[in-house]
Amino acid sequence: MKGKFKAFMFLGVLLFLTGIYMLPLLLASETDETCSLFKEGSIDGIQYLSGGIGVDERAQIEKMARGKYNVKLVFAVTAGNYLGNIPVEVQDKKGNKVLSVEVEGPWFYVNLPNGAYTIKANLDGKVKVHRLTVEKKLQTVVFVW
Numbered sequence: 001m002k003g004k005f006k007a008f009m010f011l012g013v014l015l016f017l018t019g020i021y022m023l024p025l026l027l028a029s030e031t032d033e034t035c036s037l038f039k040e041g042s043i044d045g046i047q048y049l050s051g052g053i054g055v056d057e058r059a060q061i062e063k064m065a066r067g068k069y070n071v072k073l074v075f076a077v078t079a080g081n082y083l084g085n086i087p088v089e090v091q092d093k094k095g096n097k098v099l100s101v102e103v104e105g106p107w108f109y110v111n112l113p114n115g116a117y118t119i120k121a122n123l124d125g126k127v128k129v130h131r132l133t134v135e136k137k138l139q140t141v142v143f144v145w
Helices: 002-035 055-065
Strands: 039-043 046-051 071-076 086-092 097-103 107-110 115-123 126-134 139-144
Touching: 039 097, 046 055, 046 097, 055 107, 071 115, 115 139, 126 139
Parallel strands: 071 139
Antiparallel strands: 039 046, 046 107, 071 107, 086 097, 086 115, 115 126
16 A cells, blocks of 8 residues: 555656646647737738737738738837737728728738728727728828827
8 A cells, every 4th residue: 555655656746846847838829829819811911910029029010010010009108018819990092991900919910902991999998990091002090199
């Protein structure tokens, strides 16, 4: 009986120590996967690039977006923190919906055809509206709540 107890005790200590040494590695890999919200795609033929979680990702997105997009949307609160998961709707000058998307990261690049647009961004029912005329040159719109 004492031999089995010692074996179980040894096994328990071994598992405990393994867990302590492996925990930082497991947390790091989980954080890396869940923090990056970088996404590139298109909706109804409109190309977009979304993300910007962390300084490294923002630098990567700026590099990828250079010369490819004509509108950059940024979402933040007055304290300076960036926001993600913001529903955005873009309408043309006639009020037709051109794009409706939930922006995953705090930076959202989109390539819109030249023209006049209304952009609506919604944070917990508080809607911010911005109107702009899109041309080839990149324009940045910052939504702050």
